[in-house]
Amino acid sequence: MNHPLLSVKNLTIDYIGDRKDFRAVDDVSFDIAPGEVFGLAGESGCGKSTIAFAISRLHKPPALIRRQSKILLNGRDVLDLTPQALAAFRWREVAMVFQSAMNSLNPVSRIGDQFHDVLMSHTTMTKAQARERAAEMLRLVDISPDRLRDYPHQFSGGMRQRIVIAICMALDPKLVIMDEPTTALDVVVQREILQRINDLRRTFGFSVLFITHDLGLMVQFCDRIGIMLAGRLVEENAAEAIFQTPGHDYTKKLWSSFPSLHGGALL
Amino acid sequence: MSQAILTLDGVTKTFGHGPSTVHATRSVSFSLHAGRALALVGESGSGKTTCARMAMREYQPTAGQILYKGKSIAEAGSSDITDYRRAVQMIFQDPFASLNPAHTIAYHLTRPLKLHRPEIKGGAIRAAVGDLLRQVQLDPDIVLGKYPHELSGGQRQRVNIARALATRPEVIVADEPTSMLDVSVRLGILNLLNKMKQEMKLALLYITHDIATARYIAEDIAVMYAGQIVEWGPTGRVIENPIHPYTRLLLSAVPDPQIRFDDPRARLRSREVENVRRGSGVPESEALEYEAGHFARKLAMEPG
Numbered sequence: 001m002n003h004p005l006l007s008v009k010n011l012t013i014d015y016i017g018d019r020k021d022f023r024a025v026d027d028v029s030f031d032i033a034p035g036e037v038f039g040l041a042g043e044s045g046c047g048k049s050t051i052a053f054a055i056s057r058l059h060k061p062p063a064l065i066r067r068q069s070k071i072l073l074n075g076r077d078v079l080d081l082t083p084q085a086l087a088a089f090r091w092r093e094v095a096m097v098f099q100s101a102m103n104s105l106n107p108v109s110r111i112g113d114q115f116h117d118v119l120m121s122h123t124t125m126t127k128a129q130a131r132e133r134a135a136e137m138l139r140l141v142d143i144s145p146d147r148l149r150d151y152p153h154q155f156s157g158g159m160r161q162r163i164v165i166a167i168c169m170a171l172d173p174k175l176v177i178m179d180e181p182t183t184a185l186d187v188v189v190q191r192e193i194l195q196r197i198n199d200l201r202r203t204f205g206f207s208v209l210f211i212t213h214d215l216g217l218m219v220q221f222c223d224r225i226g227i228m229l230a231g232r233l234v235e236e237n238a239a240e241a242i243f244q245t246p247g248h249d250y251t252k253k254l255w256s257s258f259p260s261l262h263g264g265a266l267l
Numbered sequence: 268m269s270q271a272i273l274t275l276d277g278v279t280k281t282f283g284h285g286p287s288t289v290h291a292t293r294s295v296s297f298s299l300h301a302g303r304a305l306a307l308v309g310e311s312g313s314g315k316t317t318c319a320r321m322a323m324r325e326y327q328p329t330a331g332q333i334l335y336k337g338k339s340i341a342e343a344g345s346s347d348i349t350d351y352r353r354a355v356q357m358i359f360q361d362p363f364a365s366l367n368p369a370h371t372i373a374y375h376l377t378r379p380l381k382l383h384r385p386e387i388k389g390g391a392i393r394a395a396v397g398d399l400l401r402q403v404q405l406d407p408d409i410v411l412g413k414y415p416h417e418l419s420g421g422q423r424q425r426v427n428i429a430r431a432l433a434t435r436p437e438v439i440v441a442d443e444p445t446s447m448l449d450v451s452v453r454l455g456i457l458n459l460l461n462k463m464k465q466e467m468k469l470a471l472l473y474i475t476h477d478i479a480t481a482r483y484i485a486e487d488i489a490v491m492y493a494g495q496i497v498e499w500g501p502t503g504r505v506i507e508n509p510i511h512p513y514t515r516l517l518l519s520a521v522p523d524p525q526i527r528f529d530d531p532r533a534r535l536r537s538r539e540v541e542n543v544r545r546g547s548g549v550p551e552s553e554a555l556e557y558e559a560g561h562f563a564r565k566l567a568m569e570p571g
Contacts, residue, residue, distance in 0.1 A: 043451040142537060157311065186310035186476045191520040191535050198528045213450045219524035220533065243524045257454050259483035261506060261521050 004031035005207050006055070006073050006175055012066040013050055013059065024050045024063070026231040032175065035201060037208040039218040039239070041254070042228035048211045049099070052179045055209070056094045057086060073175065091122055095168040099180040104164060105152040111138075111163055112148035115170060122171055137166040141196060158189035165197065169204075177209045182217075194221050215254055219243045227251045270337065271298035272470045273322060273355065273438050278331035280317050291317040293494040293550055294331065299438055299470035304461075306473045306481035306502065308517070309491035315474045318491075319440045322472065323357050324348075353383040356431035360443040362423035366415040372426055373411045376400070379433040399429040403459060421452030428459060432467070439463070442474045457484050478521055482506055490514045493548040500561030510563035513547040516540060 013025040025047040032038045040048040053059045055071055057078060071078040073093060081089055098104050106114060115134035119125050125133065135145035141162035143155075152160055161181065168176055178197075182190040198221065201208060212218055218225055218239070225242045227235040227250065235248040246252050276296055282289045292314040299305055307315045320326045321333060324340065332339045335351055343351065359365040366375055376396045380387055387395050397407040403425040415423055424444060431439055441460060445453040461484050464471045473485050481488055482502055489499040490513065498511040509515045519535065526533045546566050554562045 044449040187478075187520040187522070188310060188516055188535070188540065190522075191533075192537065192540065195528055195533075195535060214522055215450075216524045217522035220522055220527050239527070254450070257450050259454070259457070259479045261479045261482060261518070261523070 003034070004072075005034045005036075006032040006071070006209070008051070008055070009070040009072065011051065011054065011069045011071065013047070013054060013069070014064050014066060016062040016064050021064075024231055025054070028228075028231075028233045030226055030233060030236060032207045032209060034174070034207055035205045036224065037198075037201065037210055037222045039210045039212070039222035039225040040228060041211075041213060041215055041218050041225060043213060043254075046228040047231040048228050049179055052096070052177050052209065052211055055175075055177060056090055056096055057081070058096070088122070091118060091168075091173065092171050093173055094175045094177060095171070095173040096177040097164055097168055097179065097181045099183065103160075105160060107152050110149050110151055111155075115148070115167060118167055118170055133170060137170050138163070140169065140200065141166045158185050158193065161185060161189075162193060162196070165193070169200065169206075172204065173206060175207045175209065177211075179211045180213070181210075183212070183214075190217070214258075215242075216258060227254065269300055271300055271334075272336060273472075274298040274334040274337075275318065275322065276332050276334060278318070278321060278328045278333065280314075280321060280326055281329045290494045290550075292321075294552070295491075295494070295496055296331075297489055297496065297499070299472055301437065301470050302464060302468040303487065304464055304471035304473050304485040306475060306478075306485035306488045307491060308475055308478050308481050308488060310476060310517075313491040314494040315476075315491055316442055317494075319357070319442050319472065319474055322438075322440050323355065324351070353434045354436055355438045355440065356434060356436040358424070358427050358431055358439060358441040358444045361447055362420050362427060363415070363447075365427055366423055368415055370414070371411070372400075372413055372415070372418070375426060375430055376433055379430060383434040395433075399433055400426075402432060402463075403429045405429070419452075420448050421456065424448060424456050425459065428456075428463070432463065436469065438470045438472070440472045440474070443476070444473075445480065446475070446477070453480075460484060478506070478517060490517065495547075495550065495564065497547055498561075498563040500558075504558060504561045508558070508561070510557050510561070511547070512543045512566060514563070516543045 009029050011025055011028045014021040014023050028051065030038065040051065042048050050059065050063065054065055055078065059065065065079060069079065112131065112134055116130050119130040119133060134148055138145045138148065143159060143162060155163065182193055197208065210218065210222055219242060222239045225237065225239050226233050227248060229250045235251050242251060246255060277294045278292060279294050280291045282291055295318055297305060307318060309315050317326065321328050332341060340351055373396060376399055377392055380392055380395055400407040400410055405422060405425050418426065444460065445456050448456060457480060460471065463469055473481065475481055485502050487500065488502040488505050489496045490511065492513045498505060498509065498514045505514065506518065509518055551564050551566065554564045556562050
């Protein structure tokens with residue numbers, strides 16, 4: 001890849017324990033090109049969320065990123081950023097949609113105010129401009145802008161998830177990290193949301209790091225996929241290849257743990 | 268077919284009153300038979316869990332009745348109710364919240380034995396607990412003295428299954444038993460439920476939003492939307508030949524690695540989705556049989 005947007009090199013993360021350390025991420029390297037959707041798949045505890053948190057430096061002790069690790073975004077090492085630079089970097093360059101993001105909205109604050117929080121702390125927008133931008137973002141995710149004065153509980157789970165995504169997009173980030181963004185939603189809503197994200201990235205050209213344990217969904221959405229096992233990246237390939245010709249035994253096993261809609265039954 | 272063990276007959280449940288009434292289920296009917304599984308699928312809020320709770324007698328139906336071996340449970344006396352509580356057991360979605368964190372696994376399995384199987388006494392209880400754990404493929408020597416937090420999600424769900432089996436049940440209601448588990452252990456739990464169903468001739472009500480797992484474990488399927496069962500029949504037939512627009516929508520949204528999102532075939536058009544949702548939400552009492560045992564509700568607009 002000539003000019004990757006994100007380049008993770010030899011990332012090693014330990015959880016420091018009293019007696020011994022636990023290596024959660026073991027010498028992982030991968031690149032994400034501009035406009036690309038890269039997927040990380042694996043079972044729980046394999047380190048995929050730890051990587052997601054490390055990229056926006058949201059990891060907390062006892063997690064420790066080992067010294068030889070590098071996380072380069074447009075050539076700049078995220079791990080070297082000063083606190084001020086880090087504050088400017090989050091949301092503007094890398095935004096994150098968390099697992100069960102629909103519960104990450106503030107329940108006692110109106111949707112419009114939550115947009116303002118993000119916009120006002122990162123830009124010099126006036127209140128009117130911020131309102132304009134918030135309305136524009138809501139239209140992108142198919143929610144009527146006149147609902148900016150509503151509270152989170154007045155929306156369904158799928159709508160709340162779309163609002164979180166809209167807030168993420170409000171500052172035109174270059175990379176959006178999505179950690180199991182649709183796991184709590186039913187399949188129809190899940191498809192609607194991911195389809196919309198796919199359209200948006202075609203329009204705006206941002207990259208996505210997509211994390212899920214649903215391999216079928218991942219192949220549909222991602223351009224390239226990395227398979228993780230116990231902290232290591234064991235296979236990395238184009239999405240079609242992961243599906244058609246999985247190389248690693250673990251990838252094959254992962255595929256066989258999904259009941260297929262048209263496959264055999266147990267009966 | 269043999270006599271149904273548990274039947275929901277035209278069961279309606281509403282919450283609230285006046286203009287804010289919510290119809291959680293509308294005239295839902297289905298039967299559970301020994302050794303067979305019925306999958307109840309639908310999106311969140313479609314009324315699946317309300318059906319489960321009515322089957323567990325946690326909610327009283329607003330209208331309609333629930334029959335246990337042909338007898339209405341609304342008229343049952345207290346000894347019948349005790350028997351019903353023994354015979355109908357539930358496995359919950361959240362394996363972390365459904366075990367008491369302050370008690371050992373041994374306690375969790377001893378309680379149902381003492382309450383519902385008085386014939387097992389003294390030292391036999393410990394042996395019975397060991398047998399239960401072996402049935403769900405856990406090693407009693409390792410697991411018995413442990414507390415729930417010392418077990419993984421999959422192990423906890425196995426303990427929950429053992430707890431349900433302790434009372435020698437006839438019906439198991441499993442509400443999304445695998446949705447909080449990791450993919451790598453999900454299949455193991457499904458295989459275990461399937462084995463229990465076959466070996467102990469259990470009637471299984473399997474509630475899920477994952478239609479692919481329904482295919483894997485259940486002979487019959489019922490698709491719910493907005494409190495109504497919109498289509499029901501043999502699982503294979505419903506999946507291969509869906510009639511109702513909502514069933515088709517649900518099936519088309521199941522992740523399929525063969526079709527990428529950029530492919531026009533994968534496209535869900537939001538206007539069509541809205542139309543299907545609006546059309547399917549209208550109460551409709553008539554259903555047509557399209558092939559043997561495969562029914563679908565009529566829709567104001569023509570399917571297709």
